[in-house]
Amino acid sequence: xKRVSPSLCxxxxxxxxxxDTTAVEGMDKIESLYARGSRISVAEVSPxxxxxxxxxxxxxVALRRTLxxxxxxxxxxxxxxxxxxxxxxxxxxxxxxxxxxIWKEAEECIKADDTSALSLLHEQADKALLGAKSTKYRxxxxxxxxxxxxxxxxxxxRNIPGITELYEGLAEFCHPNFAGMAGAFHEIHEDRYExxxxxxxEQEIIDRLRIALGPMALALMMVVxxxxxxxxxxxxxxxxxxxxxxxxxxxxxxxxxPRREIDQ
Numbered sequence: 093x094k095r096v097s098p099s100l101c102x103x104x105x106x107x108x109x110x111x112d113t114t115a116v117e118g119m120d121k122i123e124s125l126y127a128r129g130s131r132i133s134v135a136e137v138s139p140x141x142x143x144x145x146x147x148x149x150x151x152x153v154a155l156r157r158t159l160x161x162x163x164x165x166x167x168x169x170x171x172x173x174x175x176x177x178x179x180x181x182x183x184x185x186x187x188x189x190x191x192x193x194i195w196k197e198a199e200e201c202i203k204a205d206d207t208s209a210l211s212l213l214h215e216q217a218d219k220a221l222l223g224a225k226s227t228k229y230r231x232x233x234x235x236x237x238x239x240x241x242x243x244x245x246x247x248x249x250r251n252i253p254g255i256t257e258l259y260e261g262l263a264e265f266c267h268p269n270f271a272g273m274a275g276a277f278h279e280i281h282e283d284r285y286e287x288x289x290x291x292x293x294e295q296e297i298i299d300r301l302r303i304a305l306g307p308m309a310l311a312l313m314m315v316v317x318x319x320x321x322x323x324x325x326x327x328x329x330x331x332x333x334x335x336x337x338x339x340x341x342x343x344x345x346x347x348x349x350p351r352r353e354i355d356q
Contacts, residue, residue, distance in 0.1 A: 103170045109298035141333035146217040154191035158184045158315045174297045178265035181304040186240045188311035193243045195318045202328045207336035258307045
């Protein structure tokens, strides 16, 4: 599969109107993370344990999805579009929260050295990778997806205070509420007893786009943190999962335990 490096470069007009664009622009310098995850060998991760592979796959597809959304976000901001950047920022934040939540749960298992919690982590990883909300589009054997708002609220309590407020701010523009409807496309002229329809002035749009920029930057930082942590701690997760299999009596015959390759 061809790897496409996303472009995250704002125009001079946007940089002049929004001074903190570097929080997003700096994220296009993560080529090493992007290239490092161009392939995953199941045999190299673990020929026995499936969970570490699932979490590695989830983390890397989340990185790519977030980067594509970020590149589209930059294009729409440069075009001074109002609503599309909010939709893209929200999608990116949801993606990052899902990957971040699953990895943090994995870290808790590693920290506690607790194999009993792995079954729940298996279930969550399956829902994150294969889940769907609609019964019409969900195959019979596939799980229901995890509720994103539940994840956001969970991260709010345990990891990132204030993230729920950021998410809800995006929702005001994504849903047909005042900010994304009447507040965006019509103006009341009380002196003339008249309402006119049209788009906001360019600078007014740029001022509102600041609300979408912070969550997008946070989403990028979250997925980068997940990828970096994954490459540091994945061997520990593999050891824990393989120990669960060995202690459960289902370790393959003829395969030495523990595997020395994990620490190499």
